[in-house]
Amino acid sequence: MRELWKRMAAERAAQEVSRGMVVGLGSGTTMAEVVKILGKSRVRATFIPASKFIERIAKKRGLRLSTLEIHSDLDLHLDGADEVDPRFHMIKGRGGAMAREKILAKAARRVVIVVDKTKLVRRLGKHAPVPVEVLPFAVGPIRKKLHEFGKPMLRVRSGGRPYLTDNGNYIFDLKCRQLSDPQKLERELNAIPGVVENGIFVGLVDELVVGHEGGVSVFKSGKEMAEFL
Numbered sequence: 001m002r003e004l005w006k007r008m009a010a011e012r013a014a015q016e017v018s019r020g021m022v023v024g025l026g027s028g029t030t031m032a033e034v035v036k037i038l039g040k041s042r043v044r045a046t047f048i049p050a051s052k053f054i055e056r057i058a059k060k061r062g063l064r065l066s067t068l069e070i071h072s073d074l075d076l077h078l079d080g081a082d083e084v085d086p087r088f089h090m091i092k093g094r095g096g097a098m099a100r101e102k103i104l105a106k107a108a109r110r111v112v113i114v115v116d117k118t119k120l121v122r123r124l125g126k127h128a129p130v131p132v133e134v135l136p137f138a139v140g141p142i143r144k145k146l147h148e149f150g151k152p153m154l155r156v157r158s159g160g161r162p163y164l165t166d167n168g169n170y171i172f173d174l175k176c177r178q179l180s181d182p183q184k185l186e187r188e189l190n191a192i193p194g195v196v197e198n199g200i201f202v203g204l205v206d207e208l209v210v211g212h213e214g215g216v217s218v219f220k221s222g223k224e225m226a227e228f229l
């Protein structure tokens, strides 16, 4: 069921892309669906992928790729999310690409987020921990500091070695004691020396595309989404 909701939302989100646009592509399984649909549509746009994972799929599907060095302003950024709340704040980074995703979102004129309805929450932190990308050199002091916010777990690969981001860094998944002020938490986490970025996204969503049992809904504000919840 969830896979179908995801695909329906992906179909709708792909329609946001038109000829000549420069478009950021976030990472994750929902974005993989969007990229496959864009490949079939053969739309003549230029795309900047947030991860090696999504870059591979985009290349295979024949999308024209570029970089932020060449295009520093984007018309649109398309992305998935792990949780979205009624203020349109998000937790992202289950796929480990949140640093590049946040850079792309901030460089874009419009940000469209694509999810199935299981990602909608009344309050952030319901299911998802907050991913925090850190320099491997700083792993010890950062782990100690993160205990002030909750319970940090170093993300590991199968075999037990630390998971590495596309930037060559580690990730702590932080189960927060409380997440009532995401803006403050985002700021405080990023102020720790050695933290590269965290998965809290505040005020970056222009439109939310949600797949659910009744079809697809597009919300332009958290208030609209809250009525649906």
Ligand code: 5RP
Residues within 6 Å of the ligand: 026, 027, 028, 029, 030, 031, 079, 080, 081, 082, 091, 092, 093, 094, 095, 096, 097, 098, 101
């Ligand atoms: C990757 C992300 C993804 O957008 C998020 O994890 C959602 O992934 P999926 O579509 O697979 O549920 O933030 O860094």
